[in-house]
Amino acid sequence: MIINAKLIGKRIKEVRTARKMPQMLLAEKCDISDSYLSYIECGRKTPSLEVIIRIARELDTTVDSLLEGNQNTDTGTYEKEISEMMNDCSPYEKRVLYEMLHSMKVTIRQNRTLIESEIKTSIKAY
Known part of the structure; x- marks a missing residue:
């Protein structure tokens, strides 16, 4: 977030x-x-x-x-910004960005539970 x-x-x-x-x-x-x-x-x-x-x-x-209220649920904004960034890229740059984005998505999904539990542990420590 x-x-x-x-x-x-x-x-x-x-x-x-x-x-x-x-x-x-x-x-x-x-x-x-x-x-x-x-x-x-x-x-x-x-x-x-x-x-x-x-x-x-x-x-x-x-x-x-x-x-409260910090979660941005307007994914349309992100999609528009990503699309605008991609318009300025060469085919090679688009492919590299696609591969990076795909890798990052997989990593985020794998680590989400771990990150959330670490945050909860930090909060409990205080």
Whole structure:
């Protein structure tokens, strides 16, 4: 999943303000600078998974709730962008890209379960 910095920042700010927690206090509790938290909340920086976990813990919420709305289901956008990229390629480049994409798809499907379990383990550790 690609994290949309603006969406997660907006969500963190919503939860923080609903809890009436000052930005400075949340930053201190999460061991990050208040300017970094400000950048996260306005979508200028994308937090690491570790920072998202710390923020969720301090806001007494789940990582899932902070990531809510981050899943881009508009595959049409991706298909259009891929098609536009391919239009600019030679036949050789198209074949190489096809082979790479196919390989990556297989690898992603094989490793998806492993990656998801590692994320869950990391979350439980915090």
